[in-house]
Amino acid sequence: MVLQRYDQLYRKSSKTLNGIPPWKLFTFTFWGSPIGWQKFMAPQEPWSYNPLGGEWNLVPYQMPDNQFYLGYHLSECQNISYIAPSERKDQVLILANRSASFHRPYNMLDISRWPSIVKGIAGELINLSENEDGYPIPKGLVGLGPQDREAYSLLLRDSKASLGIGHPQLSTGPYASLCHGVPVILPFKSRRCPAHPPSTDWCGFTGNLNLHQHGAIASTLSEPFVYMVDVEERKDDLVATIWRAMKTPIEPIVFPEMTVEALTRRVEDYFHIDWKELAARRMLDRGWNEVVTQEFMYAWLEKHPVTPQIP
Template sequence: MRRISLRTICNRRFVVLLCGVAMTLALLYQGQSLLLWTSREGIVLLSDRKNGTTGPSGIKTDLGGHAGMEKELEGNPSLSQPDRGPLESSSPPITNNYVIYPRLSQLAPETLYAMRDRHIAKLQSIIANPLPKFWQYNAQQLKTLIQAWENVGKDNDFQQPAVVLSTYGYVPCVMNRPVCSTTGEVIWLEGVTDVFKEQNHFLLYDEFENLGNAYKFYGDIVTHVWSSEPQVIWCINDPISCIQSEDNPDGIKIWQLFTFTFWGSPPNFGTFYAPEHSWSFNPLGGEWNLVPYQMPDKHFYLGYHFTGCEDTVPVPHAEKKDQVVVLAKRSEYFHFAGLFKPDFWSSFKQGLPGLDLISVSNEEEGYPVPEELTLLGPQDRRAYDLLLGSSKALFGIGRPKISPTPYASLCRGVPVVLPYDGRYCTPVPNINQSEWCGFHGVFHQHGAAATLGEPYVYMVNSQGPVEDIVRTVRRAVNTPIEPFQPPEMTREALTQRIRDYFYIDWQAYGRQKLVENGWDSWEQVNTQQFLYKYLAESEKQGKRIVQLPPGQYLPTNQWEQWLKQKQKSV
């Protein structure tokens, strides 16, 4: 008679839950302390305190994490009552940029279906009585959301559809195609919204001045809020019309508020008077920064898929022109904020006979493009793509800092050469060690692209001999590559990260951050002190972006009084 182990039986889906109980009792009988999760593949041992078991992907885990966090919060009712289902040890964690997050537990079917009926009725009422601005776009989102609710649970995924309310200023630019701009922010958002459409995630938009009203209008239909850097700071410091507080109980929960930021929150960020150490727009942590590249300080790597290559036929290397495109959209980059001095170009050009250096920069008054370059001037997106694809290399000069253009080049089979200042930065920044070179400052261009290495991305020390830079460019020009897309930038990879983001239990993770920082309640989550200087300076310059609707909330002078008291107390 063949002996069948308990673990083998437990891989049968229809007995997963019963086996979970059986395995737990069996292992506890042996004196082991453990943490399990259930999945469609069966029972997985996540943590065995006695034997130091690891979970999937070799992630080392123990019971001092989320389970310990819940125990620590038991005595505080204000923190231990989640809006969603309780944090379950049976949910596998999610990993992003060296951070392990708790996963949302599945809702009970009866709970989800009751929510479905309530939300559909509310959505129908909203569509009949809409907010006035951006109505055509939002209405289409809401109508599609109703369809998603009607199908919820059919794939055994018992979760509320993800709905983002955003005030990010580039959203109107991508509402219709073609998009209205080719800036990095738009290209990033373009890929994200494409995934939203495919995966039945939803993006509502309103102006920041109406964020508080819009959030209350949509209510618990909204699962996440995305705003820009200044908007997040202002919202957190507006407990009267924006963030949830005693005076604003229906306001945005701080763990729902994310900064959709192309730049992250690097140390010494001058715009915000930032210090030398790590910080974030949402005081809960860098995890609440959604960024296009894998950046230091635990920023959530949302990433993007470059959408501009699908309709372009690659040009064989033998048919490419003997030319190098210089990456610079503004002529002032050649004079300051770049990594090469003006006299560099003469020696550089002399070292590359037979190669044309092409510039598509605009020519700003007082900042001429170096005469060694052939100036074509700004191109539309299609023309620039054709120019890039027919060239043999793309050469960066330091700015723009983290443009999508290197990826546009690589996906057309054109290698990239990028500079760094060897006195201050290494060629490839160590993201896990919080090295911001390549993402902020003036000493490195494109830390994310630098990680790809040769033969795709070549790094040159701008402070080294010109001859070394010339040799590197020649090596790039003479080394053909096939069209290349980094694995993390595929549509599939972006889709998975977005899915992960929506499956994180952000409230539970936020409670963990409260414990780490010694906060007893959400209202104790204070803006870092240096940001009050930013708020004060914005007031002086008339740049305040909080507008309190008269007659609906406390008068403006009372809000100002609250802010002054807050500044004094920190």
């Protein structure tokens, strides 16, 4: 397959006057563009989908390298009644939607640890993941399979804690948990990432490096809302941490940055920015005459050709 390059066909230039100006190219990405994320053969240095900079990445959380924080509106708790912690079931909801999440290379909790976790918790560990071929679900978990949104919210509301196991690295799950007043337990690897990394550190958004899970929420909250478990140095702490979270009631959290009003303000900010002027200043600072797409993106596309979408 001959790869038709954006630079040659679509980017506005002296040869393609009807092309798309680079400053108009934005990427909606849930993951941002983490350093060390090799999905697109990216270099071990700051990068973005648009060479002009991270500002052209529209992301769901506050991330490093000036990625544009657009975010989203969290509405998980609006139509679900609150249940006091004392009335909840002795259950922990596992934050995983795929059985592959329990296995390498995705997991941060080794599969061999589950028997001791199941034995150490005097309650049920609820698993809602899809059972995938070749990725068996650990024994002892209560498997209910994938749920629709309302059923999931009810299960979460009725739980005393939720538990992350390393994958996915980012999701809405911890925020939904806390808005129901359910504490969250998350894994991290202390040798390369702190328990509560700042939003300016990519180690909390580690892509496929499995250093931390849900660094966005861990950067702003600690116990009794968010409990961190070091899966490298203090492996015996997990069961005790789960118990502590289950026995420590919290009030539901309303995230001000996830209200409709806050999201609307950020969308308005996005449309009020003079992106053309910002791109011109960026090119001047870098001494560029034109914007050229990074070679590593083309190298990736040559190995993973994209099939055109026919409307």
